[in-house]
Amino acid sequence: MQAALRSQIALTLVPGLGPVHAKLLLSFFDIDELFNADRTALEQCEGIPNRLLESLLGFSNWKRVDEEISFLERHHIRPLFITDPDYPKRLLTCADAPILLYYKGEASLNATKMIAVVGTRGCTRHGVQCTEEIIAQLSAYDVTIISGLAIGIDTVAHQAALRHQMATLAVLPLGLDAVYPAINRPLAREILRSSGGLLTESMSNHNADAYLFPRKNRIVAGCCDAAIIIESGTKGGSLITARLANDYGREVFAVPGRPADPKSQGCNALLKQQRALLLETGDEVATWMGWQRSKSATCIAEKTIKTKNAPTALSSTEARLLHQISNTALLTIDQLRTCIACEPQLLATALINLELAGLIVSLPGNRYQKASL
Numbered sequence: 001m002q003a004a005l006r007s008q009i010a011l012t013l014v015p016g017l018g019p020v021h022a023k024l025l026l027s028f029f030d031i032d033e034l035f036n037a038d039r040t041a042l043e044q045c046e047g048i049p050n051r052l053l054e055s056l057l058g059f060s061n062w063k064r065v066d067e068e069i070s071f072l073e074r075h076h077i078r079p080l081f082i083t084d085p086d087y088p089k090r091l092l093t094c095a096d097a098p099i100l101l102y103y104k105g106e107a108s109l110n111a112t113k114m115i116a117v118v119g120t121r122g123c124t125r126h127g128v129q130c131t132e133e134i135i136a137q138l139s140a141y142d143v144t145i146i147s148g149l150a151i152g153i154d155t156v157a158h159q160a161a162l163r164h165q166m167a168t169l170a171v172l173p174l175g176l177d178a179v180y181p182a183i184n185r186p187l188a189r190e191i192l193r194s195s196g197g198l199l200t201e202s203m204s205n206h207n208a209d210a211y212l213f214p215r216k217n218r219i220v221a222g223c224c225d226a227a228i229i230i231e232s233g234t235k236g237g238s239l240i241t242a243r244l245a246n247d248y249g250r251e252v253f254a255v256p257g258r259p260a261d262p263k264s265q266g267c268n269a270l271l272k273q274q275r276a277l278l279l280e281t282g283d284e285v286a287t288w289m290g291w292q293r294s295k296s297a298t299c300i301a302e303k304t305i306k307t308k309n310a311p312t313a314l315s316s317t318e319a320r321l322l323h324q325i326s327n328t329a330l331l332t333i334d335q336l337r338t339c340i341a342c343e344p345q346l347l348a349t350a351l352i353n354l355e356l357a358g359l360i361v362s363l364p365g366n367r368y369q370k371a372s373l
Contacts, residue, residue: 002069007031008081009065012100012203015055021048022099023082025056031081035059071204077176078103090114091222094248098201098219104176105197107167109223111144113291114169116224116245118238119153119231120263122348125362127231127263128355130255131156134228137282139164142294146171146224148216148237149184151348153230158187159353161196168196169223173216175204183346199223217241226251226285229276232266239266246275251288253279317342317350325360326370333366 008031011022028045029037034056042053072079080087080101088109091097103109115138119127131153135145145161147154149170161168170191174180176198179188188198201219217237221227221244229252232238245252254276257264270276279285286293314322317340324339325331331339333347340347351368354360361371 004032004081005069005079006062006065007035008079008100009068009203010035010059010062012098012201013061013064014052014059017052017055019096019099021052024048026082026099031083067205068203071177072102075176076104080109086110088223090224091219094218094222096218097222101199101201101219102176102203103197103199105169105192105199106195107144107169107197109169109197109199111167113141113143113289114146114224115143115285116146116220116227116241117153117157118147118220118227118229118241119157120233120236120238120266121150121152122263123152123156123231123352124261124263125355126257127153127255128156128352131230132160134230134255134279134282134285135160135166136164138285139166140293141282141286141291143291144169146220148172148220149179149181149188150237151181151183152352153238155184155187155349156352158191158196162190162194165194168194170196170198171216171219171223172198172200173202173213174200175202175206176200177204178206183343183349213237214240218244221245221250222248224250226253226289228279228285229254229267229270231255231257231263233262234265234269236266239270242270242276252276253285253288255279315350315353317346318354321347321350322354322359322370325354325368330363330367330369333368336368 024047025034025045039057042056080103082099086109117131117135135157144167145157146169147157149158149172158168158170168191170188172179179185191198199219214237217240221241227241227245227250229238229242242252252275254267254270256271256278257267259268271278277288320340321336324336337347355362359371360368362368
């Protein structure tokens, strides 16, 4: 088993070798045989460029492989090779699926119903409310929610799933030693405590290279039955996820927005180009997918009311923000940045959490005021 894992990790470290060519090699050799094969045998592999064969024959970074195995063992992280029975089966249908994933958690990667929910980092109050309402409605159908743990809609999606006692999976760009963004590490821990899961194809001690961030979108798109896009500009990871979901044959839904709202232009474009179905409620997703309720509407409504009325434990930043907003009729985002000296991402997350708790409301022009009781 250890020898096979060494070869599996080593295969991901061969310079220039991507998942498509790696899978082609595996069609000729078992993983246990691959690094012992000689040049003559490797040259029989049709479709593998000579430069990649040279990289494979010259591979010697076994020290890095053993370091990674030690990290996995210390932190109880499960490696999932493409032949593992627990590897996400939906992802197997994608030509560029990673050959090796790293997983920590209890949620099934092959649950019966899996929905991706993604959107812009700079979400509006409308986007927050739509995300919360759609996921609340989907909770009646025993759905697993997948997202990318990013600031904004991703964060709201994970938090809403947790509040409604739904399984949620976070797909990360970096290794499990560096949950990104750092501000969401408490959320990642809560996902694990709530029997969710964290999934990545990146090893530990991985540089935060720019290509890793769009790369994770193919895992989000490939693992789901359908993707929901809630607020997106004309560029960004949400549209990449939508395009990949289209390519993979997944259903794509988009929440429409005002024509003049730049944070809705991506969703509106998907709808105009007929690359997404118009979505207003979570029940519409279930109807389109042919899913039956697993919980009664009454139970869901009662749970939602209890959630909304539950006391909220505020972080120090959230408490300071609420104090500032409560003592002023109206504050802009720039005024809040001046009042609260903290990182922009921390400020954005705190504002979202206060909105979700029903303590503040956001108004056009990035302005905030205390919610009326």
